[in-house]
Amino acid sequence: SKGGEVQRDVPDERADPEAEVLEAQLDSDVQRALMVLSVDLRAVVVLSDIEGxxxxxxxxxxxxxxxxxxxxxxxxxxxxxxxxxHLNPRRT
Known part of the structure; x- marks a missing residue:
């Protein structure tokens, strides 16, 4: 296929195991932080910032x-x- 050859030459950003671990950790931290919110606060932040x-x-x-x-x-x-x-490495 014409387009298939080009796609194979593009490096997969997800192929970096360290990046995958960091992304999974971030997702986990964000999910834990969301669960700390009351139902009322969590609802608006999910509807606005995640669902758009x-x-x-x-x-x-x-x-x-x-x-x-x-x-x-x-x-x-x-x-x-x-x-x-704590996730921001540049603490000021």
């Missing part, structure tokens, strides 16, 4: 005002940042 819904859509789905979506998202992101800060 707008504040308005989240408000409709959860039957809460957009302002509540924004405040919960802010609290969730701050909590996640605090919990995941």
């Amino acid at each position: 819904y707008s504040y308005e859509e989240i408000g409709e789905m959860l039957r809460i005002p957009v302002g509540t979506v924004k405040s919960r998202l802010h609290r969730a992101r701050k909590t996640l940042a605090d919990r995941l800060r």
Whole structure:
């Protein structure tokens, strides 16, 4: 096949075992941090940052005002940042 030859020449980023281990560790750390959040905070952060819904859509789905979506998202992101800060090798 025409396109198949080109694809085989492109190095697979996932072929680096160290990168795979680091990615798996990051996923694990993020999942643990998400589980620390209350159900209300976790719902808005998953719907917004992972699923990509707008504040308005989240408000409709959860039957809460957009302002509540924004405040919960802010609290969730701050909590996640605090919990995941140790992952940043450049501590200041």
